[in-house]
Amino acid sequence: SAVISQKPSRDICQRGTSLTIQCQVDSQVTMMFWYRQQPGQSLTLIATANQGSEATYESGFVIDKFPISRPNLTFSTLTVSNMSPEDSSIYLCSAGTSAGTEAFFGQGTRLTVV
Amino acid sequence: QQQVKQSPQSLIVQKGGISIINCAYENTAFDYFPWYQQFPGKGPALLIAIRPDVSEKKEGRFTISFNKSAKQFSLHIMDSQPGDSATYFCAASGGQAFGNEKLTFGTGTRLTIIP
Numbered sequence: 409s410a411v412i413s414q415k416p417s418r419d420i421c422q423r424g425t426s427l428t429i430q431c432q433v434d435s436q437v438t439m440m441f442w443y444r445q446q447p448g449q450s451l452t453l454i455a456t457a458n459q460g461s462e463a464t465y466e467s468g469f470v471i472d473k474f475p476i477s478r479p480n481l482t483f484s485t486l487t488v489s490n491m492s493p494e495d496s497s498i499y500l501c502s503a504g505t506s507a508g509t510e511a512f513f514g515q516g517t518r519l520t521v522v
Numbered sequence: 523q524q525q526v527k528q529s530p531q532s533l534i535v536q537k538g539g540i541s542i543i544n545c546a547y548e549n550t551a552f553d554y555f556p557w558y559q560q561f562p563g564k565g566p567a568l569l570i571a572i573r574p575d576v577s578e579k580k581e582g583r584f585t586i587s588f589n590k591s592a593k594q595f596s597l598h599i600m601d602s603q604p605g606d607s608a609t610y611f612c613a614a615s616g617g618q619a620f621g622n623e624k625l626t627f628g629t630g631t632r633l634t635i636i637p
Contacts, residue, residue: 412565441624450611451566451627500565502625511556511625513565 414514428487429517431501436481441502457484491521528628541599543631545612552614557597560609602635
């Protein structure tokens, strides 16, 4: 199994500012995924981060708003830029094992924009 | 993203009873169907998963039933316990290397087990 650590676990930010969320996996993984979970809602995929290439964004999400870095096989960051209250959500990092049998999730970053 | 429809939105079951959550999907390319359990303040944790080459998979008190022709699958929790109270998400993905494919999630079911 893989252990995924996210930082920060929660933050309260002013509108117009940016927050970078870090995701660290305890083993090398090919792909990492960033999801958003709005309060009481399901998980929506923001983007897929493959090491060594540009992240692939889902419909409705753009790189200028959610820039992603993937500098190596164990680490990724998601930045939420120019935040507004609508960005208040839980942001979750996910990664698969090298055996491709399970997707693990971090504990999430609870973001509140005021 | 292709949809995965989940019902009910919330479910209250008496301790010792059977909890049943249903999901339906549209994309026939999906070939992996996991269920996740999420407690407040935590990330989702894999509970049990199935591939469409079998119609049922059982792990302890948790069973997935899968109907490929109807494009439906369900989670059954036998002898439900208060510790099972959580939000449950079904999900689906396509491709052989699951874990390296993105997940499409259902809308979630908030399960409450009452004494």
